[in-house]
Amino acid sequence: MIDLRSDTVTQPTAAMREAMAGAEVGDDVFGDDPTVNALQARLARMLGFEAGLFMASGTQSNLCGLMAHCQRGDEYIVGQMAHTYRWEGGGAAVLGSIQPQPLNHQPDGTLALADIAAAIKPDDAHFARSRLLALENTLGGKVMPMAYLRDATALARERGLACHLDGARLFNAAVATAGEGGDARTAAREIAGLFDSVSVCFSKGLGAPIGSMLCGSQAFISRAHRWRKMTGGGLRQVGVLAAAANHALDHHIDRLAEDHANARLLAEGLAGLPGVSVTTPQTNIVFVELAPELAQRGERGVVERLAERGLRCTGLYQLRFVTHLDVSREQIEQAIAILRETLH
Template structure:
């Protein structure tokens, strides 16, 4: 048995999803005639409190589509220095839309310092800099440990951007994790945003696809951009059917994933070879470093650890620069977390035998 904690993208569709996909009523979505896609889009818009939605193949496509729709060629979009859009999406906005990504440091929780953010916004009065058209937020924030931006933070950041004439896009790949962790309706959490992308294919366990939501006018323009990107699908209702089940059946259970992540974090923090503040783990992502005494292990030693741990039947992922990540998800239960912790302990004891062992048994 392999315990795969690399990402919540590795989830398998539920039996209900497989049944829905088998029986899905389909049509040609490029013509707008797939009834199951249309139902998913209507449901997504309703859940997030927006006018309309668009089914896309991936979170990257959703974010890129949003940016190409919001930002004129040659203008700028503000992103965090730890943002998924900046680090993991191939520079699509720059490559395809001539959009300059203006980078502002993320705070530890994934938000922004408002003074730094305000100072980064420019307009057409200065011919030396591209005018800023868009602020991109991320909630929850992947590289910041799955932290959730609060309703107050979201409202304040959107308000600052709108006051300066910017649109706001939320990379909400795991926005439902944020809403569940905060105890806030997801529609309220993103109420001030102009567009939101979220991924049923992560913690909600659907096999494929993401949704982009916003105003009806925005989605009409985004649909054109999706076509240009090659995202116009035909009988996509087979995929959309799983997304409907995800929204109807899989949201509340995200709290289980959060509890399992906290259990994992507490166990890891008990190991002397692990550097981690378990109190910072808020949703389903656990990010940590390895250490030998006071020395943090370099990237190559972390890579060795991941290979050894794989031989023990546990998969984690590297985020580079010595950061390791574990993600809880559907299909991972408490016994899996306990087995993973024991495997991690054995592996670290074999690699760092001089380090005092922790209290796991």
């Protein structure tokens, strides 16, 4: 089975499992786990922040970040399709009493600067207090341009807002921004440096089994630490997981370029099929739009038909394929053949 549902389906490599098995651990609630302490300090330094905090998931990391920035009755400005608004259970509103102000995206995934400016409320008792701009990079596989990120964060700060980045796939964005021969770590630091806080996932393209990191100032991370405890995130011998994330930072950043190349190969392999429209991928996510007659034949949808042939994806009229370290170039070529046979 070729599984392209998400880059979250990756299995730990043999070397990663070895690092996990040999991890030195302690009780993180007491601050005694040396492996997670080192990881937190390492990623914070790498991205230019004072401190980091290991989280169980990207959802928890974003939630604790939003709650550390905002109080009850505050508002964060966010895109309609951003994870912090649409795909994370409404946690900021439900648990933090933080009002989202969602904005429509431009075709490239950005939020128009004029829309951001118009959404910032005046200091008036009639309105929620606008406190935070939350952006995402990548967004649906799209890379936010550096010039845009600079302009959007500068606008927010001019109006008194803090800035948070959902960088679940930050290193995918960094690899694409740096380009061939560029330094992805430098690019990641430049992206992160525009924000007051950043959340990074280890369990997507980096291939760790679990975990995310929230980075920011020491005072911000202290507030987030309290929220992590309240949301059930007090961790014990977490060094076993931190070792996997540390291994990923050592070995799995630069190889993301292979996933991006495989995504482009997949998109190119589907070009020209009748009733099929493919968006050229910028990173590791490929979206394929299907004519209705291709998506549904009788009671069997295309996702089911593809799975029967050994290819897993998500969607219906729009299919999503995500490349990752457990899928080789040869398997992408097999996936192209399966898709062409199924969608002919």
